[in-house]
Amino acid sequence: MKQYTWVTFAVTCIFSASIYAADADESKQEQANPVTEKGIVKIEWQQPDDYRDIKAVSGKQSRYEKSVFEKLTKELSRDAAKVLKPNQKLEMLVTDVDLAGDVRPTFGATPSDIRVVKDIYPPRITFSYRVLEGEQVIIAGNEKLSDLGFMSSIRSASHSESLRHEMKLLEDWLKKSIAPRL
16 A cells, blocks of 8 residues: 555656646746737737736736737737838837736635726837838837827727727827928
């Protein structure tokens, strides 16, 4: 009986160690700067763990981040296609994101937290960018975008419900900063 207990213990330790190693490998992969690309937009998300607020309210944080990055890239590509010429491309290096609202715990009322969206928690995004025509850089710069009046302005119905404030911020930047310079 003692031998059976030791074998069970050893198998459990080996199994636990392999799970821990797999989690550590996944964690290392998540620490790398993710890159999303859709159409004419390519975005590198630099050190997302250091972003001000990109917190998931439920589910796995890495999946939520991936979903946010892909959705913002897709929507930005759609908007950029309206502004950029056919042979132009937008590349960005995002260094900080603060989604509209703030994540609050529910203290047992529900199994997940909630995001409270109020005008004291505006969307913000910090990035550097360049617009390429072929291989030549025609526009480059750094931006710190924020919309303090995001709750009182009329929102575009063309953007998906989630991330609409962040997409409006980027859409306005394209129209006001990039389009006039092309």
